[in-house]
Amino acid sequence: MPMTTDPAPRRRSYRTAAVVVGSAALVVLAVWAAESGWSLRDRRSPFGNWEVVTQQWAPVPPADSPAANEPTSPAPVPPPAQADEGAADEPTPAAPTDRLADRPADRPADLAAPETPVPDAPAATAATPEPEEDEPARQITASEPEAEAAPALLAPTSDQQIRLTFAPLVADAAPAVVNIFTHRTVQARATSPLFNDPMFRRFFGPGMGPPGGQHQQQQNALGSGVILRADGLVVTNHHVIDGAEEITVVLADRSEHPADVIADDAHTDLAFLQLRNVDTPLPTLGLADSDAVQVGDLVLAIGNPFGVGQTITMGIVSAQARSAGGISDYSFFIQTDAAINPGNSGGALIDVDGRLVGINTAIYSRSGGSMGIGFAIPSNMVAAALNGVESGAPGLRPWLGADGQSVDAAMAEALGLGRPVGVVISQVTQGGPAARAGIEPGDVVLAIDGHEVDDAQGLRYRIATLELGTTAPVELWRDGALATVTISVEPPVEDPPRQETVLSGRSPLTGLTVVNLSPAVIAEYGYSGPLTHGVMAAEIAAGSPAARLGVQPGDVVLSVNGRQTDSVTALVDALGQPSGTWQIVVQRGERVLQTVVSGAY
Missing domain, CATH: 2.40.10.120 (Thrombin, subunit H)
Known part of the structure; x- marks a missing residue:
């Protein structure tokens, strides 16, 4: 029968040794605590502060200064600004102005962190006395390890901070x-x-x-x-x-x-x-x-x-x-x-x-x-x-009386601009606000009423949002130099009169309602392309030959069978000539569509 040993005495001896060693360690710790003045009531750990209060580090006084051995407390922080009257008890909404709060405390003054209330300091800590005039506080340099402060990571300390909403x-x-x-x-x-x-x-x-x-x-x-x-x-x-x-x-x-x-x-x-x-x-x-x-x-x-x-x-x-x-x-x-x-x-x-x-x-x-x-x-x-x-x-919106195109990189280099910005003017309407202000083809519009113009869409938006009856400065780039002119903010004029007409007869444009071109008509239909002549398509009857042709409101009829249509009267005359084949040229925005239609209508 194999021999066995009882492990209990060995376990008891291990336990006894552990108790003896632990007791000795406690005695040593108690002696050290008594000599250093530390007690369990103190909120500090014997191995350093364990509670971060502000992370606003104060200069370290010289070793022979009376304040060298005194505990320090963070500088007081003013309370947070009060909300609007009547909303003091409401939780403040998440403010985007606080989005820099996680940066270090040594940020520039214009990026200062929002002021945060700080809980009362423990009674055991005292404020650091101000250094004497003949003994200025020592400045910590970047090479000293004491200057390496961690970023401020403060837990919320108030209901307003906790309930950001x-x-x-x-x-x-x-x-x-x-x-x-x-x-x-x-x-x-x-x-x-x-x-x-x-x-x-x-x-x-x-x-x-x-x-x-x-x-x-x-x-x-x-x-x-x-x-x-x-x-x-x-x-x-x-x-x-x-x-x-x-x-x-x-x-x-x-x-x-x-x-x-x-x-x-x-x-x-x-x-x-x-x-x-x-x-x-x-x-x-x-x-x-x-x-x-x-x-x-x-x-x-x-x-x-x-x-x-x-x-x-x-x-x-x-x-x-x-x-x-x-x-x-x-x-x-x-x-x-x-x-x-x-x-x-x-x-x-x-x-x-x-x-x-x-x-x-x-x-x-x-x-x-x-x-x-x-x-x-x-x-x-x-x-x-x-x-x-x-x-x-x-x-009713303002108009400039000028058209142009956005400046690209090649244009910017040719014009001497540092970057592609603005709109180069290609056409100026006689008698319009731009012409009266002295704007000429080749000028580059850089800004209107103090707002930079990036492209042609930006130019249209800036003009449309001006207040009628006022004036606005326009910054130009002309002959390699800056120039400024002032335009009158006014609605477009309806000249010539509309002469609204519904086309009839036996033509591909039957069922189309047309009006004469004028600054007011161009603005009304939001036309953005360059125009020199033509007749504006206003409405199209459903199921009509014009609808089957694909004409849309806002299209401009430029010519019919080679005859230029400068007015509604000219268009009606051109369509009145019998023809077995129709050549119709229509402009839509910056595109021109030529359509050939055969057969009688």
């Missing part, structure tokens, strides 16, 4: 953002389920439409809007209410109001509604200066995405003066990464002061949902449109 801001701004529901009747083609079968499609051919003709169908849409006046004036997007037969606006308190369109401008994609049955003053949003908005500023988007109800999303200003073609004739938008989805159109983009900086308009998306690229019409454009509404002339 946008709730007070949203509570003030959100009631001024409304939901808009529209109803319209559209013509829909009756379809048969058989036409989903490939065999039937192959039999009838790709050009044969399904039978059944047209029928009327009710279509509902939704969007958002912003109350600008307490009497119920609401701004939204043109595309939200375009073609609507009935508009209902739902306020934050769920009350419903019918609304009338009092101004609608497809060129800016803005529309203004007037609510009916408004008995009490409504909450409103004030307009901010969108030119003061900077990339990186914090913004909130408020709207009704997908009809789920009022929703607030947060983001920053991603870019300014962003071009987004096809949305409006003034492609000058604020870009944001705040989530914007279908239903947000017409809603508010606000800053941290609760002011309107833009009207949410469009998104860039491959899926139909937010991808972090949203666009808002700047509030300064909204203000310009609002001035027109309140003055009784909605849609």
Whole structure:
């Protein structure tokens, strides 16, 4: 039988040895503590301070100074600034001005960290006495290890710091953002389920439409809007209410109001509604200066995405003066990464002061949902449109009376500019504001009213947002030097008269409504291309030969069968000549389309 040993005595001996060693260590520690004056009541560890209070390091006094052996306390920090009157008890919203708070304490004065309340220092610590005049405090150099201070990482010490929230801001701004529901009747083609079968499609051919003709169908849409006046004036997007037969606006308190369109401008994609049955003053949003908005500023988007109800999303200003073609004739938008989805159109983009900086308009998306690229019409454009509404002339905007193109890198080098910026003028309208101010072809417009002009879109935007009846300085680059002229801010003139005419007869342009070109007509249709002559297409009758030809409102008919059309009268005369073949030249923006049509009409 194998022999065994009892391990218990060995374990007891190990335990006894551990107790003896531990007791000896405690005795040594107690003796050291008694000699150094440290006790368990002291908040300091025997191996150094364990509680970081401020990280504001004070100069170390000389070793022979009376203050060398005295504990130090951080310099007192003034209490945080009080919020606006009436909001002292509310938690402060997350302020973008505090975004530098995580930098070291030795930052420059203009980047100083926000003042943070500091808890009372422990009783065991005393303030460091000021050094005597004949014994200045020693300055710590970068080579000394004492100067290596860690970045300030302070835990929140107050309810306001812990509860950083946008709730007070949203509570003030959100009631001024409304939901808009529209109803319209559209013509829909009756379809048969058989036409989903490939065999039937192959039999009838790709050009044969399904039978059944047209029928009327009710279509509902939704969007958002912003109350600008307490009497119920609401701004939204043109595309939200375009073609609507009935508009209902739902306020934050769920009350419903019918609304009338009092101004609608497809060129800016803005529309203004007037609510009916408004008995009490409504909450409103004030307009901010969108030119003061900077990339990186914090913004909130408020709207009704997908009809789920009022929703607030947060983001920053991603870019300014962003071009987004096809949305409006003034492609000058604020870009944001705040989530914007279908239903947000017409809603508010606000800053941290609760002011309107833009009207949410469009998104860039491959899926139909937010991808972090949203666009808002700047509030300064909204203000310009609002001035027109309140003055009784909605849609009336200033004009420059000059056209040009953006300066590219090659042009900038040839003109002696340091970088590609501005618009080089190619055409000046006789008698217009630019001509009277002395602007000539070849001049480069660098700035208008103190705002830099980057490109042709920026030039159009800056002119459109000027206040009618005033003057504005224009900075030019002319012959290698800077020059400044002053233009009068005035509406375009309608000269020659419109002479609105509906074309008839047997021609490819039958069903087209045309008007004479004038500065007022060019501005009304938002035409951006260079023009020397032609007739403006105003409306096209559905199903007409002109509609089948592909003519669109805003196109300019330049010639018919080689005959230049300088007026409506000249166009009517050219179309009155019988022809079996028609050659029609149309300008659309900066493109010219020549079409040859054969056959009788």
